[in-house]
Amino acid sequence: MPANRAGALAADIIGAIRDEIITTGRFTLPEFGGFVVRETKARTALNPRTGEQVKVKAGATVKFKASPNLKQDALAGLKKAKRKAARS
DSSP, rough: EEEEEEHHHHHHHHHHHHHHHHHEEEEEEEEEEEEEEEEEEEEEEETTTTTEEEEOEEEEEEEEEEHHHHHHHHHHHHHHHHHHHHHH
């Protein structure tokens, strides 16, 4: 597949996911995980550069939660990579 076609396909997929998150507040890919919109409360935070307190407005963020299968496969891959590195 040519790079420009792959880029357009990826942009279409990401656009569809984005639209679903905006419309329903969530999107799930079976065997991969899910995205969900979470509201954040207004709070006071510290500016790390100056140390002064700053007020942060309430808002929203998108969280991702990996599926149990993805977590299991990722852990198996990590263990395999560590064993391979130990042999080298």
